[in-house]
Amino acid sequence: MARLNWGMIGGGEGSQIGPAHRIGAGLDGHFTLAAGAFDVDPAKGVEFAGTLGVAEDRAYGDWRAMLEGETARDDRVDLVTVATPNATHYEITKAFLENGFNVLCEKPMTMTVAEAEDIVATARKSGRICAVNYGYSGYPMVRHMRAMVAGGELGRVRLIKAEFAHGFHANAADADNPRIRWRYDPQQIGPSAQFADCGIHALHMASFVSGQEAEELSADFVSCIASRTLEDDAMVSFRMSGGAVLRLWTSSVAVGRMHGLTLQVFGEKGGLSWEQEHPNQLYWTPVDGRTQIIERGAPDLSAAAQRASRVTIGHAEGMPLAFANIYADLAEVIMAEKESRSPDPAATHYPTALDGLRSMAAISAAVESANKSGNWTDARPPSFRG
Template structure:
């Protein structure tokens, strides 16, 4: 089967996220890296693209150059990944959708709810894929959790507890570090810092696994380092449309925590616990039974987990493999469209623009609630109310 082609905007030399995308997109042989505009400094972006093997005429200086160059090619890229600073996501995603390209956008999808609603409507009107990179939903055992919930193994889910708390921004003397400073600057980050950066991954995972959407929330937000305008710690209570209650803690000053993403579910017939730093194990406590450890790669897991598993049991997996599962989903979605068939249900799990929109609505609700002493706020986007 011929490879699909893929292009990337952003993710240049020194990027934290660029290598994970390039590894993920190429891991299974679904995509060939064919074009890129990799840096906001045009000359640097062109040079870096060429160093990665891009041909001279497809290593672009700006995203506008890439749009102009690719839209007229007979072999134009099948998918464009947007991995640029947050404030540019809307303009780039919108332009490429309007030009007929499928898009995978880094989160946040946009900076405002209104922009996100426009992207959702545009993708639907153009009949194009617009995905959002909530990459942690690609882990096999996260997908197995979702399958267990969907088939009723836990009964009705009463409570979900999500965390994404690390300590890598705990040093107050880092106030002028440009890699950290922008995250707490409203002009660059928007209305939220830590929740928008990390907490939203935990919230998306809660929604992904339970199959429910957040309807309302109450948030206590605080800047533990007083010089920061935006929050570096937040505690969020939320309610979901299927009746589940949620608790979420996110922090960037939790010294001793490294990555800190974890999820627990508590249902009528059992509970589940998973942590990103130990992704090969899922802990299952059946009601009235003994604690069980489900291992990634063991026999008789769900089709969703089996499809997302590459290496044999007992071997480590990591974030690029989770990203690769999203790219594999997208490849299956693109090919199914081209071939006029239904896509594999076990692959139909990539986060959509609608997920990015719901996340944006939650970010604004957290900011509003935090300003108002934890008052409960509607967390639904206006178009979904």
């Protein structure tokens, strides 16, 4: 596969997410980091671009300059990653889509449902890819879970339990720390904090694996640290499109929990359990049978899991490798278009703007439900309602 040109907005020096994207995009040699606007401070962004090997004429001071500069080039970037603060995602993503660029946007895709509906429409009109970085769906064993469910090994899925709970914001003394404070600022993150930040990862994973989407929800939001305007703990129950029930807990004040992303799926014929902190192992328990450990890299895994496995069995994998699978999917789809061929079907399950829209609808519904003492609320995007 020929190398594709890649550009990045945000994710500069000191960024939490930037390095994972750069490792993921570069791992397979599909992408060359050709352009970027890495920092809100233009000078810092240009300087950092130089340390990454970006040519001086493609090290931009801001995203608008990058849009103008790349639009004018014959060798424009094939994919733009938007890794900026939440409040800027919509404007940047929409502008690049309208100018014919493929986009991978960090989550949440937008700040409002209306903006998300507009991004979906813009992507359709432009004919460009708009992916959303629900990167944990790139893990091989998560893809194997999906294949087992789709293959009927669990039978009808009855119950899903998802968690994304950590304790890194539990110290009230850190409430004014700028690296933490912005996550609870409605002007920067929108109407929800912890659910919008972490809970929608767990929701997307539940939908990705089960093949079911959220239809109704009941939410309970709590600000355990009183100075916070937005929630730092949430419990949300969902009624899913295929009849399953999803119980989701997300928290940033669960002292002792580290990353805390887990998924359990229970069906008529058996149950599955997976933890992001131990991603190589998938636990499978058939009805009336013993619990079995399915190891990543084993020769009898699904084709989807085999395609996503990058290191030999028994060796640890990590988040950047999961991100790399998303980038590998996008590279395959982009190259297939360039070569006028159909992409590998296994590469077409990357998270899209529709997933971003469904997440925004769930956030909006959860905020409404929490404000009404947990009333059951329609969780579907307006465009999906009858």
